Amino acid sequence: xxxxxxxxxxxxxxxxxxxxxxxxxxxxxxxxxxxxxxxxxxxxxxxxxxxxxxxxxxxxxxxxxxxxxxxxxxxxxxxxxxxxxxxxxxxxxxxxxxxxxxxxxxxxxxxxxxxxxxxxxxxxxxxxxxxxxxxxxxxxxxxxxxxxxxxxxxxxxxxxxxxxxxxxxxxxxxxxxxxxxxxxxxxxxxxxxxxxxxxxxxxxxxxxxxxxxxxxxxxxxxxxxxxxxxxxxxxxxxxxxxxxxxxxxxxxxxxxxxxxxxxxxxxxxxxxxxxxxxxxxxxxxxxxxxxxxxxxxxxxxxxxxxxxxxxxxxxxxxxxxxxxxxxxxxxxxxxxxxxxxxxxxxxxxxxxxxxxxxxxxxxxxxxxxxxxxxxxxxxxxxxxxxxxxxxxxxxxxxxxxxxxxxxxxxxxxxxxxxxxxxxxxxxxxxxxxxxxxxxxxxxxxxxxxxxxxxxxxxxxxxxxxxxxxxxxx
Amino acid sequence: xxxxxxxxxxxxxxxxxxxxxxxxxxxxxxxxxxxxxxxxxxxxxxxxxxxxxxxxxxxxxxxxxxxxxxxxxxxxxxxxxxxxxxxxxxxxxxxxxxxxxxxxxxxxxxxxxxxxxxxxxxxxxxxxxxxxxxxxxxxxxxxxxxxxxxxxxxxxxxxxxxxxxxxxxxxxxxxxxxxxxxxxxxxxxxxxxxxxxxxxxxxxxxxxxxxxxxxxxxxxxxxxxxxxxxxxxxxxxxxxxxxxxxxxxxxxxxxxxxxxxxxxxxxxxxxxxxxxxxxxxxxxxxxxxxxxxxxxxxxxxxxxxxxxxxxxxxxxxxxxxxxxxxxxxxxxxxxxxxxxxxxxxxxxxxxxxxxxxxxxxxxxxxxxxxxxxxxxxxxxxxxxxxxxxxxxxxxxxxxxxxxxxxxxxxxxxxxxxxxxxxxxxxxxxxxxxxxxxxxxxxxxxxxxxxxxxxxxxxxxxxxxxxxxxxxxxxxxxxxxxxxxxxxxxxxxxxxxxxxxxxxxxxxxxxxx
Numbered sequence: 001x002x003x004x005x006x007x008x009x010x011x012x013x014x015x016x017x018x019x020x021x022x023x024x025x026x027x028x029x030x031x032x033x034x035x036x037x038x039x040x041x042x043x044x045x046x047x048x049x050x051x052x053x054x055x056x057x058x059x060x061x062x063x064x065x066x067x068x069x070x071x072x073x074x075x076x077x078x079x080x081x082x083x084x085x086x087x088x089x090x091x092x093x094x095x096x097x098x099x100x101x102x103x104x105x106x107x108x109x110x111x112x113x114x115x116x117x118x119x120x121x122x123x124x125x126x127x128x129x130x131x132x133x134x135x136x137x138x139x140x141x142x143x144x145x146x147x148x149x150x151x152x153x154x155x156x157x158x159x160x161x162x163x164x165x166x167x168x169x170x171x172x173x174x175x176x177x178x179x180x181x182x183x184x185x186x187x188x189x190x191x192x193x194x195x196x197x198x199x200x201x202x203x204x205x206x207x208x209x210x211x212x213x214x215x216x217x218x219x220x221x222x223x224x225x226x227x228x229x230x231x232x233x234x235x236x237x238x239x240x241x242x243x244x245x246x247x248x249x250x251x252x253x254x255x256x257x258x259x260x261x262x263x264x265x266x267x268x269x270x271x272x273x274x275x276x277x278x279x280x281x282x283x284x285x286x287x288x289x290x291x292x293x294x295x296x297x298x299x300x301x302x303x304x305x306x307x308x309x310x311x312x313x314x315x316x317x318x319x320x321x322x323x324x325x326x327x328x329x330x331x332x333x334x335x336x337x338x339x340x341x342x343x344x345x346x347x348x349x350x351x352x353x354x355x356x357x358x359x360x361x362x363x364x365x366x367x368x369x370x371x372x373x374x375x376x377x378x379x380x381x382x383x384x385x386x387x388x389x390x391x392x393x394x395x396x397x398x399x400x401x402x403x404x405x406x407x408x409x410x411x412x413x414x415x416x417x418x419x420x421x422x423x424x425x426x427x428x429x430x431x432x433x434x435x436x437x438x439x440x441x442x443x444x445x446x447x448x449x450x451x452x453x454x455x456x457x458x459x460x461x462x463x464x465x466x467x468x469x470x471x472x473x
Numbered sequence: 474x475x476x477x478x479x480x481x482x483x484x485x486x487x488x489x490x491x492x493x494x495x496x497x498x499x500x501x502x503x504x505x506x507x508x509x510x511x512x513x514x515x516x517x518x519x520x521x522x523x524x525x526x527x528x529x530x531x532x533x534x535x536x537x538x539x540x541x542x543x544x545x546x547x548x549x550x551x552x553x554x555x556x557x558x559x560x561x562x563x564x565x566x567x568x569x570x571x572x573x574x575x576x577x578x579x580x581x582x583x584x585x586x587x588x589x590x591x592x593x594x595x596x597x598x599x600x601x602x603x604x605x606x607x608x609x610x611x612x613x614x615x616x617x618x619x620x621x622x623x624x625x626x627x628x629x630x631x632x633x634x635x636x637x638x639x640x641x642x643x644x645x646x647x648x649x650x651x652x653x654x655x656x657x658x659x660x661x662x663x664x665x666x667x668x669x670x671x672x673x674x675x676x677x678x679x680x681x682x683x684x685x686x687x688x689x690x691x692x693x694x695x696x697x698x699x700x701x702x703x704x705x706x707x708x709x710x711x712x713x714x715x716x717x718x719x720x721x722x723x724x725x726x727x728x729x730x731x732x733x734x735x736x737x738x739x740x741x742x743x744x745x746x747x748x749x750x751x752x753x754x755x756x757x758x759x760x761x762x763x764x765x766x767x768x769x770x771x772x773x774x775x776x777x778x779x780x781x782x783x784x785x786x787x788x789x790x791x792x793x794x795x796x797x798x799x800x801x802x803x804x805x806x807x808x809x810x811x812x813x814x815x816x817x818x819x820x821x822x823x824x825x826x827x828x829x830x831x832x833x834x835x836x837x838x839x840x841x842x843x844x845x846x847x848x849x850x851x852x853x854x855x856x857x858x859x860x861x862x863x864x865x866x867x868x869x870x871x872x873x874x875x876x877x878x879x880x881x882x883x884x885x886x887x888x889x890x891x892x893x894x895x896x897x898x899x900x901x902x903x904x905x906x907x908x909x910x911x912x913x914x915x916x917x918x919x920x921x922x923x924x925x926x927x928x929x930x931x932x933x934x935x936x937x938x939x940x941x942x943x944x945x946x947x948x949x950x951x952x953x954x955x956x957x958x959x960x961x962x963x964x965x966x967x968x969x970x971x972x973x974x975x976x977x978x979x980x981x982x983x984x985x
Contacts, residue, residue, distance in 0.1 A: 385917075386967050387810040424654040428646055433810050437927065440967045442919035460926070471876045 052340055056347040057110025060327050062280060064243050065217065069142060071321050072346040073113035073282070074106050075332035076129045077120040077378075086334045094121060094128045102339055103132035109343045112141045113328045115282075116171070117182060118163055119148040126170035134172040143171055144178035144282075146222065147207070149197050150186075157201040164207075168215075175214065178282075179207060180246060181221035184233065188447045190226025194233075208240070222246035222284065224450035227265045234273055244327055245274055246282040248450075250292055251319045251360040253285075256368050263452035271323060280327035286320035287313055287331065289376025296370055296402045302363060306356075310345075313338075317345040319360055322352045371406070372398040373458050374451045381445040381455060389434040390445060390455055396429040397462050406465070410472040419469050426466065436463035494747035494760055501561040502570065509564040509619075512883070513626035513845045514634035516656050521846050521883050528842055528885035530562060531619040532694045537605070537836045538887035548701060555702040555745035559688055559695055564622040566688055566695075566744065569680035573727050576681040582724035584684055586732050589739055594689070594696045601693035611861045614839035618692050619885075621672050623840030624862070628669035631845055632658050659870070661844055662854035665862045684727025689742045699741035706762050709743065709750060711736045715757035722749035722758055813869035814970035822866040822958060822978035824852060824873065825900040826881030826892040829981035830860075836888035837863045843880035843889055849873065851960070852880060863888075866902070868960030868976065873902075875929045875959065898929070899985040903958025903976040905932070905951045911966075911973035914938065914946040924949050924962035924974050932956040933974075949974060955985065 059068035079099050081092035103114075116129045126145060133141055145167045149160045168174065181204070187193030198204040210216040220242050223230045233240065248257075249267040257264040274281045287293055293313040295303075303312050320329040329346075333339040352360070375394035384390055400406050400422050407418040426435065439459040446455055508527045511520040528534065535543035547558055559566045576583060597616065604612035614620055635658045642653040660666065679686045688695040702708070711722075713736050723731040726749055730742035750758045820830070824843070827833040839862035844852045850870030854862040864880070866873060881892040892900070905924075913921045915938070925933040932955035935947035949962070951974070958976045966972035 383808045385808055387808040389807060420651050424651045427654060434807065437965055438923070438967065440913060440919070440921040440923045441926075442913075442917070442921065444919065470874065473876070 052109055052343045053347050054109060057343075058321070058346055058349040059110075060280070062218070062243075062327060063278065067142070068112075069328050070110050070112045070346070071326070071328055071349055072106075072111055072317075072342055073115055073144075073328035073330040074103070074111055075284070075330040076114060076116035076125045078332035078334045079121050079125060079128055080334050094124055096128055096131060099128050100132045100135065102333065102336060103129075103136075105336070106333075106339060106343075107136055107141060109347060111343075113144065113178075113330075114141055115144040115178075115330050117146040117148045118167055118170075119146075119150065119182070126167055130171040130173075138173065142177035143173060144180065145171065145176055146180040146182035147198075147203065148182040149203075150183065152196075155196050155201060157203060157206070160197075160201065160203045161206065164210075176216050178218045178220065178244065179210075179216040180219075181207075183224050183450060184221050185223050185225035185227070185229040186447065186450060187225075190229040191232065194229050204240070218243035220244040220246060220279075220282070222282075223270070224248065225263065225452055227269075230265070230270065230273070234277065234279075237277055237279070242279050244280045244282055246284055246330075247271065247274070248285040249281070249283045249320055249323070249326075250286050250288055250316055251357075252288060252292065252364045252367060254364070255361065256364055260368060260374055261452050261454075271325065275325045281323070281325050282327050283320045283323075283329045285376060286329050287316045288374075289378060291372065291374075291376065291398065292316040294399070294402060295367065297404065299363060299367060302366070306359065311341050313341060314345040315360060315363075317342055318350060318352055319357070321346060321349045322357070370401055372401045373462075374453055376451060378450060380448045380450060384445060386438060386440055386442070387434055388436070388439055388459070389430045390459070392430045392434065393436050393459060393462060394453075396426055400425065419473075423466070423469055436460070436466065439463070491753070491756060492751045495751045498557070498560055498745070498747050502567045505561055506564050506567040509622070510626050510630060513623060513842060514631045516631075516635065516638075516845075516848060518846070518848065518879055521879060525883050528619070528840070528883060531885055532558065532563075532698070533617045533838055534619060534840070534885035537838065538885060540887075547698075551698050551701045552705050554707050555705040555740065555743060556695070556698050557745045558698055559685075559744040560746050563618050563694070564626075565618040565676070565692075566685070568622060568625070569676055569685060569687065570727070570746070572677045572680035573684045576684075577725075579681075582721065583682075584724055584726055584729055586723045586726070587729040589730075589742060590690050593691070594699075597691050598693045598696045608835050610834050610837060610839070610859070610863055614837070614862050615668070616691070616693055617838040617840070618688075618694055620838040620840035621669075621676075623842055623845075624665060624669035625673050627661075627841035627845045628666040629673065657850060657870070659850065661852075662856060662862065664856055665839075665841070665854035668862065680727075684729065685742075685744055686729075688744065689728055689730075695744075696741075702743070702745075703740045705740065706764060707760060708740055708763065709738060709745070709747070709758050709760050711738065712757045712759065715755045716753075717755055717757075719754075721752050721754065725749060725752045811969040813964075813972065815867050815869055816963075816971055816975045818867075818975070818977055820903075820978035820980055821855065821857070821860075822903045822960075822976055823982075824864065824866055824880050824889055825897045825902050825957075825982065826878070826884070826889040827902075827982065828890060830978070831981070833888045834860050834863060836886045838886055838888075839863050840885070842883045842885065846879040846883045847877075848879065849877060866960070866978075868963040868972075870964075872960035872964040873958075896984075898957065901957050901979055901983045901985060903960075903978040904953045904956045905958070905962050905974050906977050907949060907951060908968075908971070908973050908975065909948075911968040911971055912948055913967050913973065914948055916968070918946065920946060921967060922947060922949070923965050923967060927961045927965050928956075929959060929961060930955045930957050933962060957985070 058071040060071055061067070062069055078086040080086065080095045082095045083092040085092065114129060114133060116125045118126055120126070121128070133143065147160060147164055149155055149163060154160060154163060167176065181198050184190070184194050184198075207216060207219055211219045219240075221233060223245065233242070247267065247270045249271060253264075253267040255266055255268055257266045271281055293311070293316070295312060300312055303315055307314070317329060317331070320326060331338070331342050333342060373394040375391055375398070377391045377395055379391055381390050397406070400418075403421070404414070405418040405421040407415045409415070412418070436459040439456055441456040441460070443456055449455060505527070508524045512524050512527055515521070529540065530543055530547070532544075532547055535547070551558060560570070561567070600612065601616050603609075604616070635656050638653060639655050639658070642655040645651065645653040676687055689699070716736060718733055720733045723733045727746065728742045728744050730739035731749060732739070747760060750760060823830055823833045839854065841854065843864050844854060849872060851866045851868060851873050852864045853867065855865045875898060876894060878892050878894055878897055881889045884890070909915065913919060922935045925935050932952045933949045934952070936950050937943050937945045938948050939945040958979065960976050963972045963975045966974050
């Protein structure tokens with residue numbers, strides 16, 4: 001070990017000298033360099049690549065059951081496939097071996113909350129999650145799943161109950177720890193949809209009875225969209241006794257959600273309403289589908305300047321976790337690197353100082369000035385009946401915005417390169433027949449978008465931009 | 474004898490290095506065919522910008538375009554130097570030389586002198602003249618040498634070029650570079666490709682076996698320039714005092730025009746390739762001026778008996794080859810998109826600058842340069858019998874985009890005249906027609922308006938289908954006075970396979 005240390009020391013010193021360009025450094029310089037290198041060799045903990053501490057996970061207490069829930073929850077919406085992508089993107093099978101290995105590593109480091117749904121990964125998430133979890137003792141983790149009866153043909157009581165029973169089968173269990181009404185507030189008319197999906201057909205009464213029977217240990221709902229529905233369900237808290245509520249919370253949505261889209265509600269309000277009633281919050285989209293990790297270059301510089309050894313994403317996770325009323329923060333971790341980076345953020349959580357929180361709000365202010373589309377690539381809008389690849393178009397556009405390849409005008413300094421990168425990259429990312437120019441504005445997608453994006457409007461905006469690029473070489 | 478030409482003493486020096494003239498010819502020829510080929514295969518528009526003149530100096534296109542300057546220059550060049558046009562400018566001639574070169578690799582000294590088929594040459598010239606006058610585009614197209622090469626380059630070489638490019642593009646994509654981008658490879662016209670393949674095979678075989686057979690029997694340009702070069706100042710001459718009648722020159726003459734027994738060269742057939750000069754081991758042949766050498770009057774070509782017969786068939790009868798462009802695969806969460814089909818147009822569409830169907834048909838020699846240049850997948854060779862292989866527009870794969878005027882700038886014959894972007898925006902090449910039965914608001918019950926949104930002329934408005942109810946679904950109405958026929962509406966219409974709005978061509982283009 002000492003030998004190794006010495007070797008590291010030497011390499012570190014040489015590296016350090018090389019970096020400083022001190023090939024002919026004096027003795028004093030060497031001494032200095034020696035100190036610095038010893039420090040860098042030993043302070044791996046907490047950096048982006050060092051080992052992850054075990055037994056350091058931060059837990060929050062469920063006020064009803066008193067159980068300790070890990071602050072990092074595993075979102076099972078983006079399991080990896082054998083092709084190396086996320087299971088939501090392609091037709092490939094889920095890489096079960098990799099899922100098992102990720103789940104093992106997560107549990108090993110203290111993660112005990114796994115959030116899935118019958119709708120995730122084209123309906124295959126529960127099955128894969130069930131396989132991975134059943135390899136561990138049932139009392140070492142909590143399962144969260146949802147009653148995802150989005151399609152009108154599943155609105156009947158029979159179909160909804162069958163969906164619930166199937167979840168138990170797929171997850172290889174006789175009880176669900178955390179059961180959610182899925183995505184209330186979505187649909188053309190949020191209240192009407194709520195009635196159709198859960199109230200008029202007696203499904204919510206059934207779920208409450210299941211809670212009484214102990215087969216559902218906690219009952220809650222996840223919310224997107226129409227604030228009337230959120231307010232209605234909380235106003236009837238005495239009747240429903242929500243054990244938890246899942247909301248979208250991140251430093252961008254805290255104050256800017258409504259500003260970015262009038263259909264949405266600021267997380268500050270949502271969280272405040274839950275806190276008032278003492279209902280624990282489960283956080284989804286802490287990273288906005290990766291948009292708070294894949295940010296414009298100057299934002300990267302700003303965040304990295306403060307914490308050069310922390311990832312950009314870690315800021316978003318620390319932000320979400322720093323709210324005391326949060327039970328767990330969900331992250332859909334496809335890759336081991338994501339899992340490990342997040343484990344570093346939560347083992348243990350280093351809460352944001354008020355100054356750091358303010359710094360993030362200022363960062364958010366800078367970010368909203370960027371014309372990215374608020375798409376999280378969740379693909380709920382797909383398939384478009386007219387064949388468009390809606391998220392593909394938005395992802396490409398956002399990528400170009402973040403990389404500085406969306407030129408303000410034809411006179412801009414980098415116009416030629418930006419134009420080429422945008423147009424060539426566009427054809428690569430999205431086949432011509434699936435590009436924005438083919439959007440007819442039928443608006444069938446709009447009600448499916450959890451972010452409430454005016455999809456046809458944004459596509460038309462991007463199309464106008466593409467058209468101007470094509471016309472001005 | 475008076476040995477030296479006083480007018481151009483330098484050339485005698487060159488003659489002293491007997492191989493130099495041939496080297497110059499070969500160098501120029503390779504340069505020339507590479508440039509012309511680039512013109513056809515480059516899809517970025519760069520080659521067309523810098524090398525467009527290569528098409529414009531071709532004889533027949535210049536004649537049809539009434540490009541007096543080029544014609545005068547080519548005639549003057551021929552009267553001065555002989556048929557060098559056929560050796561260094563005409564791409565079809567150079568292509569045949571390549572096959573001939575291969576033929577000579579296979580068998581040395583393979584040619585023999587033959588009798589000129591004057592009757593055939595003059596007949597073909599007459600056929601060409603009548604066809605041009607009568608507007609028989611297909612005959613003109615088949616006989617035009619540059620166009621024949623153009624069809625080969627566009628139909629056979631360009632897809633190969635595109636394939637290599639696409640391979641590079643996939644590498645570039647892998648490395649995150651934007652240096653190369655993928656282009657669609659698609660069959661623009663089966664019959665035209667068939668003609669190109671047949672031309673390549675027939676000319677390839679003829680040239681492999683007999684050199685410039687085609688140029689000296691069928692090609693009307695060769696005939697015209699041949700009879701001009703009979704009077705050219707410079708030409709190769711056999712020095713009877715040095716000649717030992719070995720026949721080496723004749724057996725290496727791809728034009729079969731050297732009669733060794735008579736020491737005569739048929740200058741109507743000689744393409745000034747300079748091969749014989751280098752081949753003659755005695756230095757008996759030199760390229761020299763007739764003005765400086767009075768004593769040495771070359772014997773006029775004797776019309777003697779030839780053995781070779783020549784089959785003039787099959788150029789137009791080649792079968793279409795089945796080469797289908799690969800379509801994109803459909804991914805999981807994506808709806809299937811049906812391919813668009815070409816609507817039946819009463820009047821075909823020809824691109825802006827063509828002035829109208831008549832002007833295009835009377836000038837076009839079907840060289841496919843415009844088809845090669847079109848970056849939007851609009852132009853393709855026609856399959857109509859009366860305008861076979863001439864370009865026409867259709868909008869299944871793209872539309873005539875407002876910023877593009879490439880075809881008008883590359884056309885060497887004046888079939889498509891140069892036009893500016895601004896002019897293009899006001900030329901009506903056709904007008905949009907609505908097909909009620911296909912319109913998506915009526916068939917699917919959803920709002921659309923994609924045609925109106927993309928009309929660059931603002932010619933389409935969306936109106937409520939029920940005049941009494943402004944909230945009812947909207948359908949497009951076309952203001953024909955403003956429509957320029959660009960096809961944006963047709964191409965971007967969601968109705969498939971047949972669009973709910975399509976363009977009918979205007980027989981004569983008008984300006985708004």
